[in-house]
Amino acid sequence: MDFLTILQVLDSSVRLATPLLLACLAGLFSERAGVIDIGLEGKMLVAAFFSAAIAYMSGSVWVGLLAGIASSVALALIHGLASITFRGNQLISGVAINFLAAGVTVLVAQHWFEQGGRTPSLTGDGRFESVTLPLAETLRNVPVLGPIYYELISGQFLLVYIAVLVVPLTWWVLYRTRFGLRLRAVGENPAAVDTAGISVTRLRYMAVIICGVLCGLAGAYLATALQAGFVKDMTAGRGFIALAALIFAKWKPWPAMWTCLLFGVLQAVALRYQNIEIGNFVIPVQFMDALPYILTVVILAGLVGRAIPPLAGGEPYTKER
């Protein structure tokens, strides 16, 4: 395997890791505030569909992106209504949102476009283009660093760069701002927040909305950047992988990025090397495709050490009697 191949695999890893990372950070905001969200998948899916559909109809990927975010936030607010205002079971609400998204996207797609539950392919301004960073061509032939800059760092979609920037931003918000302090507190002990005179409900809604926005970015990326249009169930479990990554990362932003990159590498390797031969033995492509999901199971089985979730996660807040 030569240097260029490695770079190409890494390049593809970054592309594949981006939606995971955005969804993972979305989950981080929600769960750090004590609202467990297994509906990341569903929110990504509606965002993928509406971003592609509206981008196709309007001819502008930006309008599509906004529509995707809006649809994801709408589902996030439904989750908030169920789990914060009505103090319902957060897992059930999340499951319901996933089902709702899986059904609604295909139904509306079929009604609008009659192409078997998909959107027409996006072209031109309907889709995100790769961004070529300055001097990429000039530096291309500089040994080692040149190819890294040209192949890996330059030429990604705008949303990839945004996703990478969201990581330090999340860290800064969480650990350096008043909002972050309160957000972390409400996920650990909402009673402490309440008795300090801060509204638990308001904080949790803000967290859930941020979660919706980030899931919206993730979904839009899938349908308008990574691929050119929406197809049925195109999130393919990424929302759940993002949740596993969140646990593996112990609800911290930087580890979340590294974990999502690890999943990205696995997906990229599976894409590039369909059948790997070791001596006479051939590792079948199905196994390679399954690798990210196997890793998910391993992570969730707790083989990665103890991950202590935010203490108040999953518990609707009620003042004790």
Add this chain to the structure above:
Amino acid sequence: MAASNTQPPAIELRGISKAFGPVQANKDISISVRPGSIHGIIGENGAGKSTLMSILYGFYKADKGEVWINGTKTDIPDSQAAIASGIGMVFQHFKLVENFTVLENIVLGAEDGGLLRPSLAKARGELEHLAKEYELNVDPDAVTENLSVGHQQRVEILKALYRQAQILILDEPTGVLTPSEADQLFRILDRLRSEGKTIVLITHKLREIMEYTDTVSVMRRGEMTATVKTAETNPEHLAELMVGRKVLLRVDKTPAQPGKPILEVEKLRVVDGNGVERVKGIDLTVRAGEIVGIAGVAGNGQSELLEVLGGMRPGEGTVRLNGKELPLTGSGSDGRARRAVHIAHVPEDRHREALIMNFSAWENAVFGYHHDARWTSGPFIKNAAILEEAHQMMGRFDVRPPNPRLAAKSFSGGNQQKIVLAREIERNPDLLMIGQPTRGVDIGAIEFIHQQIVALRDQGKAILLVSVELEEILSLADRVAVMFDGHIMGERDAAATDERELGLLMAGVTGEDAA
């Protein structure tokens, strides 16, 4: 003090009422607290003390009534408003974020501006100042969960002072403290009072009221039954006001007549699931006809000791009952086996370990003994027989209401405890182990439960009592062993020791050090 007569009261409540569904927690309560005083509020569990103070702190909304702070009618819809009116509250269960530092906990909700660093820096300076002024030393960078309970409580007090509280409400502040920590707390409160702060102390401990308060209000069943100057009352009178009838505060018992050893424990060690050694090789003997009390601050290995003896977790070492060794691991070491050799166990945590709260009283009345031939035939449970027996048991143990079909959760704490006690005592055990017999139990029921325990002792049974209430240990036990950090620090004859000596042992100070 003469001057303060002209000042308006720091707190005045007028006709406060609050209902939770059908339960009237507060009924038309009026109270007035002079600034710069310590005002006690005493009453049994469920008398409505905490509800009243939570209303004052904006945690609940009153259905009716007015709050006046420093002579001004004040509306307190939420905690923010209470804080703004200069009210601070230290809840019984601390409202701290465990994995935050002390500084973060203090700043939470009282930040200056959106960025954290300036707020934290300011709080650090202010904290130093408060620490000096009130002797409230806490490491600002310590993670809260690593602090002792006493220090966590200081953080709560500091939180209130940082928010410029002039009125400090403390809800059962000494329940979790060692006697020396409690003394420190009261020194701090005294200091705060001398600085002109007003303190409301909610407690069910008569001793604290008598020693530290200026005035005291008594609550019973949601009503304020009296407000008196502490100097003009006495414990017996207060107890009568709390319960509504005369109560025997001292346990009436004759000297013990100990017989042969029933329980012998040698070099018992217990390691918990996290690999932490909780009990570090203790020796203990309980003889027939005596009550041995284990004193200690919660979390020093008493719970684990009871759990091993009760067959709820494995241990190492030797335990003999009536001279016969009991297995501490593997088969024959479970709770059923323990019951089979006539060990009865009233666990510390009534709700989690002694009762199934959603099941009815008659079902709970035989749990653990439901394999008994009296209650089963083949795979079937003899419901009618159990129901009849439960009904009689509830009569004998004065469980109110005596309705075996009610769910366990519908009974008050005291009556729940009586159901558990009835179940265990009625089996005529050789050894009764009882953990926190009167936790969450009202005074009237405490009297009854203590009488039952003493009666069992007088029948020649061995009783092992674990309690964090030193007063209870001293009045009930014949012999006292003090546990600290998994060791027994010493044994004393209950008649020949006092709270001071036991308090030192509870803090890990041995007799030699103390002298």
